[in-house]
Amino acid sequence: MRPLSHVRATDVAEAVATVAADPRREFLAGGTTEVDLIRANVLRPDLLVDINDLPLAGIEDLHDGGLRIGALARMSDVAAAGTVVSRYPAVSQALLLGASQQLRNMASIGGNLCQRTRCAYFRDGASACNKRVPGSGCAAIDGLNRGHAILGGSERCIATHPSDLAVALQALDAVVHTVGPHGPRTIAIDDFFLEPGERPDLEHPLGCGQLIVAVELPGAPIAGRSLYLKYRDRQSYEFALVSIAAALTVPRHGRGDVLG
Numbered sequence: 001m002r003p004l005s006h007v008r009a010t011d012v013a014e015a016v017a018t019v020a021a022d023p024r025r026e027f028l029a030g031g032t033t034e035v036d037l038i039r040a041n042v043l044r045p046d047l048l049v050d051i052n053d054l055p056l057a058g059i060e061d062l063h064d065g066g067l068r069i070g071a072l073a074r075m076s077d078v079a080a081a082g083t084v085v086s087r088y089p090a091v092s093q094a095l096l097l098g099a100s101q102q103l104r105n106m107a108s109i110g111g112n113l114c115q116r117t118r119c120a121y122f123r124d125g126a127s128a129c130n131k132r133v134p135g136s137g138c139a140a141i142d143g144l145n146r147g148h149a150i151l152g153g154s155e156r157c158i159a160t161h162p163s164d165l166a167v168a169l170q171a172l173d174a175v176v177h178t179v180g181p182h183g184p185r186t187i188a189i190d191d192f193f194l195e196p197g198e199r200p201d202l203e204h205p206l207g208c209g210q211l212i213v214a215v216e217l218p219g220a221p222i223a224g225r226s227l228y229l230k231y232r233d234r235q236s237y238e239f240a241l242v243s244i245a246a247a248l249t250v251p252r253h254g255r256g257d258v259l260g
Contacts (some may be wrong), residue, residue: 020209065219071110
């Protein structure tokens with residue numbers, strides 16, 4: 001058995017500094033994906049920095065009518081929050097369709113955005129996978145790939161990101177706030193998920209020790225008429241084959257607005 005250490009952080013600066021000191025260290029929030037991957041020997045950290053005591057679970061109103069959702073807010077809490085349901089129904093719907101009730105009670109918003117692909121070849125720990133071992137190849141391209149990417153893939157990787165929430169956030173122009181060893185950073189959601197290209201192992205622009213602290217939804221009346229739709233093989237706890245989030249107005253006269 002490979003040794004694995006665990007510490008509990010008491011503030012954001014401490015958590016960031018601890019992880020930034022060594023690339024073999026990782027943050028631990030809900031752990032609903034990370035623990036599975038450690039057990040499967042896909043992830044091999046030496047130290048997990050538990051961030052669950054950090055004050056990052058709130059949902060705050062913004063002056064423009066938007067919302068700031070803490071990275072440690074649980075999926076179930078955000079899905080049920082009145083301000084989310086009324087102002088951003090697509091976000092609530094995406095969270096409710098994204099996992100079982102048990103997982104929603106544990107999984108965090110920040111962790112949802114940073115979860116790894118559900119590609120079986122990535123997760124088996126043995127097949128060729130450029131995302132897991134750069135340069136080793138991609139078994140999915142000529143393998144079982146019905147649930148893989150049709151658009152946005154590359155010759156090196158056709159894995160898809162499993163987050164339902166990410167689709168809704170893309171449609172609503174969300175912003176991701178982080179804190180790292182060099183200070184705070186703001187990342188537009190359109191720039192947060194990287195296409196595989198030549199480096200499928202690079203999934204997002206977060207550096208070592210860079211921690212998501214919040215997701216911000218801008219104020220927009222049209223978002224109150226948003227919708228998230230998900231097509232899947234079964235209606236209980238299944239990943240999307242196709243999903244879409246959109247918001248639109250249809251005025252009686254003239255041209256309407258669309259987000260999506």
